[in-house]
Amino acid sequence: MIQVKGLTKAFRTYKKQPGFGGAIKGLFNRKYEQTFAVKDVNFSVEEGELVGFLGPNGAGKTTTLKMLAGLLYPTTGSAQVLGYVPWQRDDGYRRQFALLLGQKNQLWWDLPALESLELNARIYGISRESLQKTVDEMTSLLDVKDKLNVMVRELSLGERMKMELIASLLHKPKVLYLDEPTIGLDVISQKTVREFLREYNAKQKTTILLTSHYMADIQELCKRVIIIDHGTIFFDGKLSEIIDRFADSKLITIQCEGGKQSPSEHLQKYGQVLEQNATEIKLKVKRERVIAVCKALLDELPVSDIDIQEVPIEDVIRQIFAR
Numbered sequence: 001m002i003q004v005k006g007l008t009k010a011f012r013t014y015k016k017q018p019g020f021g022g023a024i025k026g027l028f029n030r031k032y033e034q035t036f037a038v039k040d041v042n043f044s045v046e047e048g049e050l051v052g053f054l055g056p057n058g059a060g061k062t063t064t065l066k067m068l069a070g071l072l073y074p075t076t077g078s079a080q081v082l083g084y085v086p087w088q089r090d091d092g093y094r095r096q097f098a099l100l101l102g103q104k105n106q107l108w109w110d111l112p113a114l115e116s117l118e119l120n121a122r123i124y125g126i127s128r129e130s131l132q133k134t135v136d137e138m139t140s141l142l143d144v145k146d147k148l149n150v151m152v153r154e155l156s157l158g159e160r161m162k163m164e165l166i167a168s169l170l171h172k173p174k175v176l177y178l179d180e181p182t183i184g185l186d187v188i189s190q191k192t193v194r195e196f197l198r199e200y201n202a203k204q205k206t207t208i209l210l211t212s213h214y215m216a217d218i219q220e221l222c223k224r225v226i227i228i229d230h231g232t233i234f235f236d237g238k239l240s241e242i243i244d245r246f247a248d249s250k251l252i253t254i255q256c257e258g259g260k261q262s263p264s265e266h267l268q269k270y271g272q273v274l275e276q277n278a279t280e281i282k283l284k285v286k287r288e289r290v291i292a293v294c295k296a297l298l299d300e301l302p303v304s305d306i307d308i309q310e311v312p313i314e315d316v317i318r319q320i321f322a323r
């Protein structure tokens with residue numbers, strides 16, 4: 001569905017020097033810098049896949065999606081989506097994909113949501129019956145049926161995002177680029193949007209590339225993730241593999257009988273003491289030491305229960321970004 005080879009985008013940026021003097025200087029002697037927003041990116045996505053695109057701020061996610069949507073020309077490299085080169089902006093391609101930018105409005109601000117959807121339907125040549133059916137279905141699933149006659153500018157952020165999502169799906173795109181579709185939404189709306197996307201992807205087999213800073217979105221929706229940083233991909237694989245490759249520790253929680261415990265200084269030789277109270281100790285222990293530490297703890301303490309868990313994926317990703 002999507003094939004990206006050596007995709008690179010460099011922006012030429014001008015750094016203005018401070019103050020009025022800087023502005024005048026800039027008129028005569030501008031110094032430009034080249035920023036590589038995306039650098040030699042390669043990946044491919046199969047039909048029906050829902051791939052999470054992760055990375056810290058400024059990593060190059062939006063720039064990549066914008067190139068795949070044909071909004072930006074790459075500096076070098078190639079891409080094919082559904083057999084089309086996106087930046088050639090072929091009508092055939094435009095009818096088959098949608099780009100939803102969570103931080104931008106795409107609906108008409110001064111129209112009621114329904115009229116805005118009707119306008120979109122006209123642009124894509126969608127029949128009235130088909131529009132009605134899709135809008136009926138989607139507004140019920142997303143719980144915004146009663147908001148169809150409200151002006152877009154009067155909708156809450158969550159309601160507007162749901163309408164934006166409906167608008168981008170009216171023409172039943174085969175490829176969907178979602179750039180932070182749940183940004184700023186409350187937890188209930190986030191969950192509604194997530195469930196909607198999961199069902200939609202399963203039913204329609206739409207190929208989806210999704211960026212989000214909420215790990216819950218990624219964990220619940222994407223089996224595969226691509227991690228990008230400074231414009232370069234450094235991981236492309238199963239979400240579960242991230243733990244194997246990047247999490248160097250596990251969490252051991254032990255319950256002790258009768259409050260008999262070792263002082264935390266003593267426990268520190270096993271790993272990082274995360275929590276300790278009268279009956280429970282939580283330790284973060286290097287992967288390769290887990291078995292040995294468990295044995296030692298069972299020998300030393302009156303352990304009544306022991307639990308070994310992976311570090312939450314959210315913490316692993318945070319560590320990767322921090323590095």
Ligand SMILES: Nc1ncnc2c1ncn2[C@@H]1O[C@H](COP(=O)(O)OP(=O)(O)OP(=O)(O)O)[C@@H](O)[C@H]1O
Binds near residue numbers: 013057058059
């Ligand atoms: N039009 C532009 N002109 C100059 N530089 C740009 C432009 N658009 C993006 N950049 C730069 O390219 C880099 C990547 O930006 P991009 O928006 O793709 O990041 P992102 O991964 O989507 O970040 P975020 O998670 O914050 O949305 C950033 O350093 C940004 O400053």
